[in-house]
Amino acid sequence: MVNSEGPSKADTQEISNPQVIEENPDQSGVRYSFGSRGDTIGLEAALKLLPGSFNGDKQEELEIFLEKCEFALACAHDHVQARLLQGIQVRLTGKARQAVKFKEIRHWTELKEALKSALEPQRTTTYLFSELYSTRQKIGEDVTNYANRIEQLQTLIVEQETSGHSWEVAQALGASIKKQSIQVFVEGLGPLKDFIKARNPLTLDKAIQAAREEERVRNSQEATKRLYGAPHQSTKKPTCFHCNKVGHMAKDCRSKPTTTNSRPSSTTAPIRSIECNYCKKPGHLLKDCRKRNYVNSKKEGNQQENHQQPAANGGRPVSELKNTGNDKSSTSKQN
Numbered sequence: 001m002v003n004s005e006g007p008s009k010a011d012t013q014e015i016s017n018p019q020v021i022e023e024n025p026d027q028s029g030v031r032y033s034f035g036s037r038g039d040t041i042g043l044e045a046a047l048k049l050l051p052g053s054f055n056g057d058k059q060e061e062l063e064i065f066l067e068k069c070e071f072a073l074a075c076a077h078d079h080v081q082a083r084l085l086q087g088i089q090v091r092l093t094g095k096a097r098q099a100v101k102f103k104e105i106r107h108w109t110e111l112k113e114a115l116k117s118a119l120e121p122q123r124t125t126t127y128l129f130s131e132l133y134s135t136r137q138k139i140g141e142d143v144t145n146y147a148n149r150i151e152q153l154q155t156l157i158v159e160q161e162t163s164g165h166s167w168e169v170a171q172a173l174g175a176s177i178k179k180q181s182i183q184v185f186v187e188g189l190g191p192l193k194d195f196i197k198a199r200n201p202l203t204l205d206k207a208i209q210a211a212r213e214e215e216r217v218r219n220s221q222e223a224t225k226r227l228y229g230a231p232h233q234s235t236k237k238p239t240c241f242h243c244n245k246v247g248h249m250a251k252d253c254r255s256k257p258t259t260t261n262s263r264p265s266s267t268t269a270p271i272r273s274i275e276c277n278y279c280k281k282p283g284h285l286l287k288d289c290r291k292r293n294y295v296n297s298k299k300e301g302n303q304q305e306n307h308q309q310p311a312a313n314g315g316r317p318v319s320e321l322k323n324t325g326n327d328k329s330s331t332s333k334q335n
Helices: 009-016 043-049 060-075 078-089 094-100 108-119 125-133 143-162 167-187 193-199 204-228 290-308 318-334
Strands: none
Touching: 043 060, 043 078, 060 078, 060 108, 078 108, 094 108, 125 143, 125 167, 143 167, 143 204, 167 193, 167 204, 193 204
């Protein structure tokens, strides 16, 4: 604990004799570099830097918790590291507490690995690379959310690929993975793909920034069109020029076109229907009228019967009388 009466004699000697500490990990496994021992803090101040309780329910909160704990450990003095590690463990609840409850934790690296292995989904590097290359911007998804998914996968891949390697090798692997992330981000963009590819961004941050700016500009243009373009757009329903009804076009009209809108009669005049002058029925002429022919045939038959029948006083038929008269006239001419 920090002495309330002031710094101890040993602390005064350490402050008066500063020494440069290289980037070497201490027993807690945390790398840090300070210009002098006077840059470190005591246990009480370090405990205030620790985050609150952590239950491990949300995966995204795990990285935040670990980063805050590492910062507090890096700021604390060497002789308070063990007590500070105990202070971190008492802040664990729920799933996080169950992950380390029956384990003997002596260093920070052991606690960190135990939490990550228990709370993070166990996905191999091959699986993460496959998920990264299959990531695409969803319909209606903005650039920010799409970029967050790319960055999360990139972080997980970098952590797994660089684990256990030297600093130089880790830097080279990280740079290679980040270049691949840029390519995946640009290729997975929707309508902004060609625009960002032409910009040829060198880093993922620059690619994301350019995509956000262009998205903001295009959204502003669309909003302007909706705001000022609406009065020029006709909201009147279509009218059919066949039936003159509202609500459909002429091509969808179920009625026959009216005579007013029909084609002009410049090609051929309509054929007038024929009509019989006798029976007044259409479809035939007078000479072909069946009724007229029937009536005429009846008249001819009646006339023939009248010629062959005897007279009312019992004399000869009229036809014989006509023939007799004709014979007499011919005889008188011969005499």
